[in-house]
Amino acid sequence: MILVQVKDLWKSYYLGGREVPVLKGLNLDVKKGSTTAVIGPSGVGKSTLLHIVGALDRPSKGQIQIDDANLLEMSDDELAKLRASQIGFIFQFHHLLPEFSALENVLLAGMVNGTRVNHRKRAAELLDRVGLGDRLDHRPGELSGGEQQRVALARALHNEPPLILADEPTGNLDRGTAFELQNLIFELSAEEKHSFLIVTHDHQFASKCDRVLELRDGILNKINLEEV
Numbered sequence: 001m002i003l004v005q006v007k008d009l010w011k012s013y014y015l016g017g018r019e020v021p022v023l024k025g026l027n028l029d030v031k032k033g034s035t036t037a038v039i040g041p042s043g044v045g046k047s048t049l050l051h052i053v054g055a056l057d058r059p060s061k062g063q064i065q066i067d068d069a070n071l072l073e074m075s076d077d078e079l080a081k082l083r084a085s086q087i088g089f090i091f092q093f094h095h096l097l098p099e100f101s102a103l104e105n106v107l108l109a110g111m112v113n114g115t116r117v118n119h120r121k122r123a124a125e126l127l128d129r130v131g132l133g134d135r136l137d138h139r140p141g142e143l144s145g146g147e148q149q150r151v152a153l154a155r156a157l158h159n160e161p162p163l164i165l166a167d168e169p170t171g172n173l174d175r176g177t178a179f180e181l182q183n184l185i186f187e188l189s190a191e192e193k194h195s196f197l198i199v200t201h202d203h204q205f206a207s208k209c210d211r212v213l214e215l216r217d218g219i220l221n222k223i224n225l226e227e228v
């Protein structure tokens, strides 16, 4: 079962009236319950791709389908609803709100979605799941980098989105902490509730995903890391 289907995706930026093409006819399928790693050097458009698939930005051209939704036909309001219910984001710099506790940061994701589950209980359970059951009331400034990243993962999971987009989720972590977060991601994907699309520079992490795609010259190609 395919969750995400991207066809002939183009994205250009315009700098001083000059067109800078970044994505050039890219295709991508993401299966339900899978992990896909996207690798490639700095500046090739990995974050651009995640932003477009996550409906945070619009492409210049192309088709993007998430489940039954055709993103290009949707209004900004519809896209916001889709993001809130279908997509979880983990950014390299986690974007937690500094004034709020770990629990509140996770809870805020649920408020955006507006569903009527017991948010507080679920947020606390998720934080427990990522090993932060005893840090619920800590603010981001009172958490280590790895702990903040785990709060970001809990927040991404809060609405049980089928698709989780992660932009270098372990980029700022030491090996041990990065490894823990990776294991958590693989545990979650094994439960088949979420599909992960993960941008990473860490080839060891990438090679443990179901498949590895390399972004180069504006398109994705399947790559076997053992041969690199």
Ligand SMILES: Nc1ncnc2c1ncn2[C@@H]1O[C@H](COP(=O)(O)OP(=O)(O)OP(=O)(O)O)[C@@H](O)[C@H]1O
Residues within 6 Å of the ligand: 013, 014, 015, 020, 022, 040, 041, 042, 043, 044, 045, 046, 047, 048, 049
């Ligand atoms: N808003 C923007 N306006 C103009 N150019 C942009 C904009 N955002 C990104 N770019 C350019 O598009 C290209 C791709 O950027 P992107 O952030 O997607 O790269 P990336 O692969 O995620 O790199 P990194 O590994 O360093 O995070 C870069 O050359 C960048 O300078």
Ligand SMILES: [Mg+2]
Residues within 6 Å of the ligand: 046, 047, 048, 167
């Ligand atoms: Mg990037």
